[in-house]
Amino acid sequence: MHGFRLADDVLAGGDLMTPVFRELNAAMRLYRERTHTEAVGGALLSQIGELAQIAGWIASDAGQHARAERAYRVGIEAARQAGNGPLVANVAGSLAYQFSNTGQEHAGLDLSRAALDEAGLDAPPKTRALFFDRVAWAHTRAGEAQPAMQALGQAHEALTEADDSEAPAWAYWVSKEELEVMDARVFTELHRPLRAVPLLTDVLTRYDATHAREVALYRSWLAVALADANEPEQAAEEARRVVSVSADMTSDRTASRARVVLRRLQDFEEVPEVRDLLHDHGHLLCA
Numbered sequence: 001m002h003g004f005r006l007a008d009d010v011l012a013g014g015d016l017m018t019p020v021f022r023e024l025n026a027a028m029r030l031y032r033e034r035t036h037t038e039a040v041g042g043a044l045l046s047q048i049g050e051l052a053q054i055a056g057w058i059a060s061d062a063g064q065h066a067r068a069e070r071a072y073r074v075g076i077e078a079a080r081q082a083g084n085g086p087l088v089a090n091v092a093g094s095l096a097y098q099f100s101n102t103g104q105e106h107a108g109l110d111l112s113r114a115a116l117d118e119a120g121l122d123a124p125p126k127t128r129a130l131f132f133d134r135v136a137w138a139h140t141r142a143g144e145a146q147p148a149m150q151a152l153g154q155a156h157e158a159l160t161e162a163d164d165s166e167a168p169a170w171a172y173w174v175s176k177e178e179l180e181v182m183d184a185r186v187f188t189e190l191h192r193p194l195r196a197v198p199l200l201t202d203v204l205t206r207y208d209a210t211h212a213r214e215v216a217l218y219r220s221w222l223a224v225a226l227a228d229a230n231e232p233e234q235a236a237e238e239a240r241r242v243v244s245v246s247a248d249m250t251s252d253r254t255a256s257r258a259r260v261v262l263r264r265l266q267d268f269e270e271v272p273e274v275r276d277l278l279h280d281h282g283h284l285l286c287a
Helices: 002-010 013-033 038-061 065-081 085-101 105-119 125-141 145-160 176-189 193-206 212-228 232-246 252-268 272-286
Strands: none
Touching: 002 013, 002 038, 013 038, 013 065, 038 065, 038 085, 038 252, 065 085, 085 105, 085 125, 105 125, 125 145, 125 176, 145 176, 176 193, 176 212, 193 212, 212 232, 212 252, 232 252, 232 272, 252 272
8 A cells, every 4th residue: 555655656646556455445345355353353444544545546547537526535434433533534525635636615614524534533643734734725716715724724733743553553754844835836826826835845955856747747836926926927937847747647637737837828929938839739728
């Protein structure tokens, strides 16, 4: 499972769909078709929950949203049967994140809040930081600025209490840097570029370049924030990088973000750098 998580850091969803669902289906068959003790059964259910979460995440990145939702729901049920509240919250929060990004903003908000509640007050601080971050994004996508900002603050507070020895393996990636990225994304969506641009610029100077998809996604928010700050030349430069990288990836998320950036820059068609960009890549808006 952790191998799939690490692979997802450097590969796009379309490259990982087949092997991750093969492993998830094998784990489910193992649970259904073999006899085992209650302890082993509980451990298997937790493993199925974790596999279902990363399978759903990979499918969502590949644009297979219905298949991702089915995997997430399998994971929620398995984690709940295992009595693993933080894992239930992680899988449910992942589904909430998909809802928020695919036009189901209110469903995403309701589910992200429910996930936080199900995790419980005893959930490791690092996981609570993640769940608050997802609540913040859900509020943002629902157009609720003040609750979003409040949840961001709660995420940072939780992370200051974090002890890596308490955190489950699936929370390995949660860090101050990743929370800052979410801060910047929220600021961008709320049209606060003076706060978003410095954060994204700083994070991108330090971010692992091997995580090409994430770098492209973060540059896409930087491009939009720069456009909001009336810096279309810089925005076009960042947008060109996003489009170039997304063209070589089997990731629906990067392709979608490339289209978002190009649409935003249409307001600056008279700027030479933007005009050239749209001339070269405007056909993507018809995809």
